[in-house]
Amino acid sequence: MIVAVIRPHKLHDVKSSLMDLGVLGMTVTDVRGCGRQKGHVERYRGSEYTIDLLAKIRLEIVVEDEQIETVLATIQRSAYTGEIGDGKIFVMPVEQSIRVRTGDRGSDSL
Numbered sequence: 001m002i003v004a005v006i007r008p009h010k011l012h013d014v015k016s017s018l019m020d021l022g023v024l025g026m027t028v029t030d031v032r033g034c035g036r037q038k039g040h041v042e043r044y045r046g047s048e049y050t051i052d053l054l055a056k057i058r059l060e061i062v063v064e065d066e067q068i069e070t071v072l073a074t075i076q077r078s079a080y081t082g083e084i085g086d087g088k089i090f091v092m093p094v095e096q097s098i099r100v101r102t103g104d105r106g107s108d109s110l
C-alpha cells in the first residue's frame with residue numbers, strides 16, 4: 001500500500017496521472033499535518049514552540065509489487081512543485097485484500 005500525503009491543489013494532477021497508469025482503486029482523505037517546518041511556511045524566532053497543521057490530502061493506493069516503483073515515480077512527478085511542503089510518500093505491506101461483493105482475494109481483489 002502506497003500512502004501519499006500531498007498538497008490539496010495537486011490532487012487532480014496526481015489522480016489523473018494514476019488513472020493514466022491504469023490504477024483503478026484509491027482512497028482519498030482530507031487530513032492535516034506538518035513536516036520538518038512544523039507547518040510554518042517560514043522559520044521565525046519561537047516557531048519551535050508551536051506547531052501549525054496544514055491541510056493536506058492523504059491518498060491510499062494498494063497495488064501489485066511490480067507496480068510500486070512506477071506509481072511512486074508518477075506520484076512524485078505529479079505532486080511536485082519544488083517548494084517545502086510538497087508532501088511525503090510511504091510504502092507499507094498489506095496482509096490481505098478482499099472484494100466484498102465477490103469474495104475475491106489478493107491480486108484478484110484489486
Ligand SMILES: Nc1ncnc2c1ncn2[C@@H]1O[C@H](COP(=O)(O)OP(=O)(O)OP(=O)(O)O)[C@@H](O)[C@H]1O
Binds near residue numbers: 054
Ligand atoms: N514523518 C512523517 N510522518 C507522517 N506524516 C508525515 C511525516 N512527514 C511529513 N508528513 C506528512 O506530510 C505532509 C507534508 O510534509 P512535508 O512535505 O512538509 O515534509 P518535509 O519532510 O517537511 O519536507 P519539506 O522540507 O520538503 O517540506 C505533512 O503535513 C504531514 O501530513
Ligand SMILES: [Mg+2]
Binds near residue numbers: 034036038084085
Ligand atoms: Mg515541510
